[in-house]
Amino acid sequence: MGNFSLDPGQRARRAEVRDLARRHLAPLAEKGEPGRVNRPLVAELGRLGLLDRLFTSGALDLCLMRESLAQVSTEAETALALQGLGAHPVHAHGTEVQRTRWLPEVRAGRAVAAFALSEPGAGSDAAALALQATEEAPREGPGAVSISGSAAGRDRPRRDPHPTARRKWLLNGEKTWISNAPEADFYTVFARTGDPGTRAGGVTAFLVPADRPGLTGTPLDMLSPHPIGTLAFDDVPVTTDDVLGEPGAGFRVAMNTLNLFRPSVGAFAVGMAQAALDATLAHTARREAFGGPLKDLQTVAHQVADMALRVESARLMVYAAASAYDEGADGVPRRAAMAKLLATETAQHVVDTAVQLHGARALRRGHLLEHLYREVRAPRIYEGASEVQRAIIARELYKEETR
Numbered sequence: 001m002g003n004f005s006l007d008p009g010q011r012a013r014r015a016e017v018r019d020l021a022r023r024h025l026a027p028l029a030e031k032g033e034p035g036r037v038n039r040p041l042v043a044e045l046g047r048l049g050l051l052d053r054l055f056t057s058g059a060l061d062l063c064l065m066r067e068s069l070a071q072v073s074t075e076a077e078t079a080l081a082l083q084g085l086g087a088h089p090v091h092a093h094g095t096e097v098q099r100t101r102w103l104p105e106v107r108a109g110r111a112v113a114a115f116a117l118s119e120p121g122a123g124s125d126a127a128a129l130a131l132q133a134t135e136e137a138p139r140e141g142p143g144a145v146s147i148s149g150s151a152a153g154r155d156r157p158r159r160d161p162h163p164t165a166r167r168k169w170l171l172n173g174e175k176t177w178i179s180n181a182p183e184a185d186f187y188t189v190f191a192r193t194g195d196p197g198t199r200a201g202g203v204t205a206f207l208v209p210a211d212r213p214g215l216t217g218t219p220l221d222m223l224s225p226h227p228i229g230t231l232a233f234d235d236v237p238v239t240t241d242d243v244l245g246e247p248g249a250g251f252r253v254a255m256n257t258l259n260l261f262r263p264s265v266g267a268f269a270v271g272m273a274q275a276a277l278d279a280t281l282a283h284t285a286r287r288e289a290f291g292g293p294l295k296d297l298q299t300v301a302h303q304v305a306d307m308a309l310r311v312e313s314a315r316l317m318v319y320a321a322a323s324a325y326d327e328g329a330d331g332v333p334r335r336a337a338m339a340k341l342l343a344t345e346t347a348q349h350v351v352d353t354a355v356q357l358h359g360a361r362a363l364r365r366g367h368l369l370e371h372l373y374r375e376v377r378a379p380r381i382y383e384g385a386s387e388v389q390r391a392i393i394a395r396e397l398y399k400e401e402t403r
């Protein structure tokens with residue numbers, strides 16, 4: 001497909017996801033308890049085959065799903081996205097044992113995944129993370145996995161015919177703002193295996209099942225109810241078998257995941273903005289004031305035109321960034337950052353304008369726009385705040401300039 005238009009099949013799939021969301025997902029989302037993982041909703045996403053698509057199709061399809069779900073049910077959208085964010089590192093960097101154990105469960109919506117990077121002292125500056133993985137003295141054992149000396153560029157540990165030391169670590173520290181915590185069934189956890197000061201180079205990704213001894217968590221109450229919490233690690237044992245990728249290469253696991261997901265955060269924002277635009281068109285076409293519908297006031301009509309213009313530009317930027325990822329084109333980090341930045345900032349503006357054009361009713365508890373007004377705020381902060389996206393864009397531009 002070209003970068004700038006969807007083919008009929010893609011348009012049909014977008015409509016199909018919206019239809020599934022209306023008929024099957026929104027009713028389950030409404031029955032969920034705010035701020036808790038909605039397991040029936042996750043299971044339904046699995047039954048409908050949408051979770052499967054997280055792992056079988058590319059970045060553009062992920063965007064189409066997220067945009068379509070967001071137009072109908074932000075809860076369903078978020079539940080889908082979090083399964084992808086938490087499980088993508090297992091899909092892309094896991095061993096066969098890890099993949100076989102967890103991915104079928106994630107795809108079926110029976111296991112809930114989470115991505116645990118942020119800490120109280122490491123948010124935007126993720127390389128400052130301090131969750132400590134302290135290595136125990138190595139022991140020899142049969143069937144051990146060699147993780148050192150594998151071929152350059154390979155992400156996966158391989159079974160070594162000559163067993164070497166099986167490494168063991170104890171995790172100590174804290175994670176915070178972790179979506180799906182503390183209810184997830186497993187966590188992709190980024191911990192420091194290198195010396196303090198090693199920053200990104202001293203980080204290892206571990207797959208930590210929720211039932212590991214020493215792992216506890218506490219829910220957090222947010223502006224827009226969302227399953228999210230803190231995690232406390234008190235001598236949580238992990239071994240070579242739990243490593244995702246290779247020791248010391250965990251930051252790459254995190255950044256690869258974010259490069260894939262960033263445009264799709266933009267798609268989530270575009271879906272919310274489209275829902276706000278649709279509601280505004282319907283409202284301003286009917287609401288009477290000063291002897292006619294609001295749409296006959298030129299300032300209103302022009303604001304609506306401006307909303308549509310911005311939503312469409314953001315959508316195109318998101319699709320282009322996702323297509324670039326799928327095609328392995330140049331400039332993926334820059335384009336992903338641009339798409340996330342433009343779409344999330346646009347959605348904030350569009351939802352705010354929609355509230356303005358609806359008047360008081362938009363602020364009534366339970367109104368679609370009251371919900372979107374709260375929901376649209378967080379994506380400008382998570383997976384890299386807008387300022388961080390600008391820093392990435394500038395860094396990439398100057399890299400190209402000075403090459």
Ligand SMILES: Cc1cc2nc3c(=O)[nH]c(=O)nc-3n(C[C@H](O)[C@H](O)[C@H](O)COP(=O)(O)OP(=O)(O)OC[C@H]3O[C@@H](n4cnc5c(N)ncnc54)[C@H](O)[C@@H]3O)c2cc1C
Binds near residue numbers: 122387
């Ligand atoms: C709803 C929600 C869900 C989340 N889910 C997860 C999750 O599942 N897993 C996870 O690991 N984390 C998650 N997070 C955490 C999120 O990734 C962090 O909040 C984010 O990285 C920002 O970190 P911080 O909040 O500590 O802000 P800080 O890093 O303290 O930054 C505060 C502000 O400082 C400014 N700033 C920071 N850096 C720069 C810079 N370089 N240049 C200019 N200005 C700057 C920005 O305005 C920024 O918003 C979630 C957050 C929210 C709100």
